[in-house]
Amino acid sequence: MKTFLTAFVFFLIATLSNAQEFKTPVDYLNYIDKETDIISKSTWKYTTTVAHTKNARRIDANRKSLIKSIQNATKKIEALKDGYKGDVEYRDQLLAYLSISEKQINQEYEKIIDMQEVAEQSYDEMEAYIMTRDLVNKKINEEIEKLNANQKIFANKYNIQIGEDTSELGKKMKLSNEVFENQTQLYLIFFKVNYTESVLSKAIESNDISAIQQNSNALEQYSNEGMEKLKTFKPFKNDMSLVLATKKVLEFTKKEALELAPTTVSFMMLNQKFQESKKVIDNKSASSRTKEEIDNFNKLVNEVNNEVGNYNKTINEFNVNRSNTINNWNVTSENFIAKYVPID
Template identity: 40%
Template sequence: MKLLTKLCLIILLLISFQSNAQQFDTALEYLEFLGEELETVTKSTWKYTKAVAHSKSDRNVNNKRKTLIKTVEKAISKIEKAKAYNNDDYKNNVLKHIRLNESLLKQDYAKIIDMKAVAEQSYDLMEAYILAQELADKKMADSQAEYEANFYEYAAKHNINIIESDNDLGKKMTISNAVFNHSNALYLIFFKVYINEVYLWDAIKNNDVSGIQQNANALNQTAKEGLEILKTIEPYKNDKSIILATKAVFDFFIDETENKIPVIADFFILQEDFKTIKNTLEKTPEKKRTKPQVDAYNKKIKEINKAGTIYNKTNTKLNTERQKVLEKLETTKAKFLDRHIPKD
C-alpha cells in the first residue's frame, strides 16, 4: 500500500512538471521562443563586455555583471524547462551557447575587471589586460557564429524561411572586434610610450634629478620609436583619426623632453646648489662669514627665484598642453568607435 502511494506521488509530480513545462505546437514557435530568450541575453552580454573597457567605475561595471548573471541564469532555467519540439537536439545547441555567455561573465570578465584595476601600472599588465579582453570577445563571437549556423540549419530542416540581414548579431560582433582590435593596437603603442612619462613625473615629484634625466631620455626615445611604428599602421577603413591623435601626443612628449624637462631639471639642480651654500653659511658663525660667502648666497637666492618663476610657467604650460593632447586622443577614440561600431 505504501509502495503504491509513493508511485502515485511520483506520477503526479511528473504530470505536474510536464503540464508546467512550456510546449510548442510548431517548430516556428519553438525557434522564436529560443531566439527571443537568447537574443536578450547575448545582446546584453555583448553590451556589457564593451562597458568593461570604457566605464570609469569598476564597481558599477561589476554590479552590472552580477545583475546580468542572474538574467542569464533565469534564461537558462526557462529554456531547460521548456519541452523541445519533437525532442530535437537544437535546444542543447542553444544552451551550449548561452552557458558560454554565463561562463564568460562569471569567470573571464571577473578576472578582466581585476586586471583592469592594475593594468596602468606597467606595459606588460596593460598588454595582458587588453589581450584577455580580446580573447573573451573572440570566444563570444565564435560561439555566436556557431549558434547562428545551428539556427539556420534548424530553420532549413523545418522549412522556416529566415531573411538574413546585416543586423545579425554575429556580423556586428565580427565588425566590432575588428574595430576594437585596431583601437587596442594603437592604445598599446601609445601606452608603451606614455608609461615612461608616468615614471618621469614620479621622478619629478621626488626631486630625483638622476631619475628625471633617465626617464626623460627613455620617453624621448620611445616617443620617436612610436612615431616610426605609427607609419606602419594601416588605418581602419581609411580612418586615420586615432593614428593622428596618437602622433600628436608623441610630438608633445618629444617637445616636452627636449625643451621643457631640461628647465625643470635645472631648477632642481639649482635647488641642490642653494641648499649646499645655505647649509655651509648657516654652519659658519656669523662673525666668521666672509663677504664672498654672503655674496654667493644672495646671488643664488636671486637665481633660484628667477628659476622658480620659469619653472612654474614651464610646468603650467606643460600641464595645459598635456591635458589638451590626451583629451583629444580620448575624444578621437570615442568618436572612432562611435563611427564604426554597428548600432543596435
Template identity: 45%
Template sequence: MKQKLLFISLLAIGFSPLLHAQQFKNALDYLEFISSEQEIITKNMWKYTKAIAHSKNERSVDGSRNSLIKSIERAISKIERAEGFDGDTYKNQVLENLRLNESLMKQDYEKIIDMKAVAEQSYDQMEAYILARELADKKMAEAQQEYETHFYAYAAKHNIDIIENESDLGKKMAISSEVFKHYNDMYLRFFKVNINDVYLWEAIEKGDVGAIQQNGNALQQVAAEGLKMLKDATLYKNDPSLVEATQTAFNFFIEESQTSIPEVVAFLLLNDEVESIKTTLEKTPERKRTKEQIDGYNRKVKEINKAIGNYNKLMAALNKDRQQIINNLNLANEKFLAKHIPKD
C-alpha cells in the same frame, strides 16, 4: 516538403527565461524557439558592448554585464525545462554553449575587470589586460561559431531551409569588434609612451635628478619609436583621428624631453647648489664667515629666486599643454567610438 526558418546570425548567444516546461510539435517550432531566445540575449550583449564603448561610468558597464549574466542564467533554466524535439542531443549542445557563455561572462570577464583596476600601473599590466579582453572576445566568437554549426546541422537533419539574414545587431557586433581592435591598438601604443612620462614626473616630484635624466631619455626614445610605428598603422575605415591624436601626443613628449627636462634638471641642480652653500654657511660660526662666502651665497639666492619664477612658469606651461594633449586624445577616442559604434 521543406520548412523554412529565418536565421539571424549574431556574434553572441543567449536566451530568455521560461517559467514552465514547453513542448514542441515539430523541429521548426523548436528552432524558432531557439532563434527567438538567441536574439533576446544578443540584445543584452549589445547593450553591454554599447556600455563599454559609450559609458564612462564603471558601475553602468558592470551593471550591463550583470544583467547579461542574469539573462543567460534565466535562459539556461528555460532551455532545461523545455523538452527537446527529437531527443536531447541538440538541446544539450545548446545548453553546453550557454554555460560556456555564462562562464565567460562570470569568470573571464570578471578577471578582466580586476585586471583593469591595476592596468594603469605598468605597460605589462595594461598589455595583459587588453590581451585578456581580446582572448575572451575570441572565445565568445568561437562559441558562437560552434552554436551555428549545431544549428545548421539540426536544421539539415530535419529538412529545414535556413534563410540567412544578418541582422542589424549581428552587423553591429561584428563592426564593434573591428572598431575596438583599432582602438586598443592605438591606446596600447600611447600607453607605452605615456607610462614613461608618468615615471618621469614621479622622479621630478621627488627631485631625483638621476631618475629624471634616465626617464627623460627613455621617454624621448619610446616616443620617437612610437612615431615611426604610427606611420605603418592600419586605419579603420580610413579614419586617421586616433593616429593623428596619438602622433600629436608623441611629438609633445619628444619636445618635453628634449627642451623642457634639461631646464628642469638645471633648476634642480641650482637649487641643490644653493642648499649646499646655505648648509655650509649655517655650519660656519658667524665670526668665521668670510665676505666672499656671504657675497657668493647672496648671489646664488638672487639667482635661485629668479630661477624659481621661470621654473614655475615652465611647470605651469607643461601641465597646461599636457592636459590639453590628454583632453584632445580622450576627445578623439570618444568621437571615434561614437562615430563607428552605433548607440542604437
C-alpha cells in the same frame, strides 16, 4: 535561415530554444532563432551602455540582465529533452555554449573588474587587463564557432539552407567590435607614454634626479615606439581623429623627455649647488668667510634668481600643454566611440 551568432568584442550573442514538439526542423531552428533575439537584445543593451556611459552601476545592471537572459534560456533548452525528434546534438552543443558564456560573463568578468581597478597602476597591469579581457572574448568566440559548425551539421542533415547573419543587430555588433578593437590599439599606445609621463612628473615633484633621467629616457623610447606604430596603423573608416590625437600626445611626451627633463635636472643641480654653498656660508662666522666664498655664493644667488623665473615658466607651460593634450585625447576617444557605436 541565418547563422545565429556573430563574434563580439565584449560578451556575445546566444541561441535558445524551448520545450515543445516541432513539426519540421525549420520550425525548430526558427524557434531557436526567436529565443536568440532575447539574448541578442540584452547583449546589445549591455554593449551600448559600455560604449556611451561611465555609470558603473548601470553597466553592471545590464550585465546582470544579460546573465539572467542566458539563465532563462538555459532552463527552456534543458526542458527540450528530445531536441528535434530525438536529435539532441545541436541542443547539447547549445547548452554547453550557454554554460561557458554564463561562466565567462559572470565569474571571469568579476576577475576583469578586479584587474581594471589596478590596471592604471602600471603599463604591465593595463596590458594584462586587456589581454585577459580579450582572452574571455576569444573563449566565447571559440564556442560560437563550435556552435555554428554544429548548427550547419544539423541544417545539412535536414537539407536546410543557412545564410549569414544580415540582421541590423548583427551588423551593429560587428561594427562595434571593430570600433572597440581599433580604439584599444591606440589606447595602449597612449597609456604607455601617459603612465610613464606621470611617473616622470612625480620624480620632478620629489626632486629625484636619478628617477627623472631614468624615466625621461624611457619616455623618449616609448614615444618613438608609438610613432613607429602609428605609421602602420589602419584607422577605422579612415577616421584619423584619434590617430592625430595620439600623435599629439606622443609629440608632447617626447618634447617633455628631451626638453623639460634636462631643464629640470640642470635647475635642480644648480639649486643643489646653491644649497650646499649656503650651508657652508651659514656654518661660518662672518669674520671667517673668505672673499672668494662670498663672491661664489653671491654668484650662485644671482644664477638661481635668474633661472627660477624661467624654470617656473617652463613648468607651467608644460603643465598646461599636458592637461590640454590628455584632455584632447580623452574627448576624442569618447567622440570616436560615440560616433561609430550606435546608441540603439
